[in-house]
Amino acid sequence: MDKFTFSYPTKVYFGEGSAAQALGAELSGTGETVMLAYGGGSIKKNGIYDEIRALLEKAGKKVVDFSGIMSNPTYKKAQEGAALVREQHVDFILAVGGGSVIDCCKVISAQAVLEEDIWDMEYKKGKFPAGGIRMGAVVTASGTGAEMNAGAVITYEEKKWKGPVFGTAASFAVLDPAYTMSVPQMQVLSGAFDTLSHAMETYLGTSDKDNVSDDVALAVMKNTVTNMRRLLKDSGDCQARSNLMWDSAMAENGILKCGRLTDFQAHQIEHQLGAYTDCNHGQGLAVIQPVYYRHIVKDAPEKFTRFAKVVFDADSAEAGLDALEAFIRECHLPTKMRELKSTVEITPEVLRQVADTCNIIKCNPRELDREEIYQILLECL
Ligand code: NZQ
Numbered sequence: 001m002d003k004f005t006f007s008y009p010t011k012v013y014f015g016e017g018s019a020a021q022a023l024g025a026e027l028s029g030t031g032e033t034v035m036l037a038y039g040g041g042s043i044k045k046n047g048i049y050d051e052i053r054a055l056l057e058k059a060g061k062k063v064v065d066f067s068g069i070m071s072n073p074t075y076k077k078a079q080e081g082a083a084l085v086r087e088q089h090v091d092f093i094l095a096v097g098g099g100s101v102i103d104c105c106k107v108i109s110a111q112a113v114l115e116e117d118i119w120d121m122e123y124k125k126g127k128f129p130a131g132g133i134r135m136g137a138v139v140t141a142s143g144t145g146a147e148m149n150a151g152a153v154i155t156y157e158e159k160k161w162k163g164p165v166f167g168t169a170a171s172f173a174v175l176d177p178a179y180t181m182s183v184p185q186m187q188v189l190s191g192a193f194d195t196l197s198h199a200m201e202t203y204l205g206t207s208d209k210d211n212v213s214d215d216v217a218l219a220v221m222k223n224t225v226t227n228m229r230r231l232l233k234d235s236g237d238c239q240a241r242s243n244l245m246w247d248s249a250m251a252e253n254g255i256l257k258c259g260r261l262t263d264f265q266a267h268q269i270e271h272q273l274g275a276y277t278d279c280n281h282g283q284g285l286a287v288i289q290p291v292y293y294r295h296i297v298k299d300a301p302e303k304f305t306r307f308a309k310v311v312f313d314a315d316s317a318e319a320g321l322d323a324l325e326a327f328i329r330e331c332h333l334p335t336k337m338r339e340l341k342s343t344v345e346i347t348p349e350v351l352r353q354v355a356d357t358c359n360i361i362k363c364n365p366r367e368l369d370r371e372e373i374y375q376i377l378l379e380c381l
């Protein structure tokens, strides 16, 4: 194993009834005013909003609503939330939603106590926030693992940029699989593909020495594929959603990254595709990742062969990629750009801009250049 430091900022409450348990235990001493932050209204339809609000009121809290956090949350929305926190003297932020709501709240929390603009601070000065308003997360859609890290993925519309902003990690997270039962099947599968992608991208990082992190990553990938297949047979399978919920957290809570460096290059490309198209994150990855892997398979043949064997029971690196592509089709996830829901027509010109502006991180198996990224994107059209 390579050298690493590992710490865990988030206490996890997993399973049925966890929201009552967590809010009962975690809210004492947090001050009077709680911001209840959520998305476009799914939690009002499925009853989660009423349940959480009642728990907050039972704990004697004054509740300030912050609604309308969109998928692929914008920088502007985070600034709006931070202004509300300051105006209403919010003491605690409770994010109730998927990765988008949780990410937006991480930035709201940090920005609310900063004098300066957080993007300028991080991207112009290379400084990162040291603290923020305390926050918790109630996960209603799994996939990103956003509830167990401090990194938010934010779309800065004016800059045509989507990427990380480091904010506040949730001090606790509620993962009740029952809360995910109303998530439409396609969103569950898109989120689960994101989980698979996190584990794959971490596994393909450096170093190449055999280590326990690789073994755990492969187990998470295998379990994710198995449970996505269970869901295809029965979308009401709560045990499958439960496994996927923990796979999602495991893939992004830092455990798989112990002793590893990773470039998340497929993510770098997809995030910038998101900046131009507002496409669904997991679906964008489903389109890009197999094509990208065909480009790098010869640079890491042993790793791809092991991935093929363990995850898809395929007997070669190439057969593993065939199986990955077939699996994406089996899940009815998009395989081409034209199948993505996009705010603009995805043309070669748009893809050129994506290739010219995405992050390129030198890691493993090898660094791509912008021309090759453009070729990869064109192959996805
Ligand atoms: O907005 P509402 O009405 O709540 O609807 C949401 C949204 O339409 C719906 N939903 C959530 N819970 C539901 C539900 N529908 C019915 N029942 C429920 N219980 O699901 C839709 C998608 O939600 P969203 O939060 O956007 O999806 P996801 O969790 O996939 O998050 C995507 C965002 O996370 C970022 C992505 O880039 C994207 O911006 N990521 C964050 C990461 C992180 N912080 O670690 C890592 C990832 O790689 C990723 O980049």
Ligand code: ZN
Binding pocket: 144, 194, 195, 197, 198, 267, 281
């Ligand atoms: Zn992701």
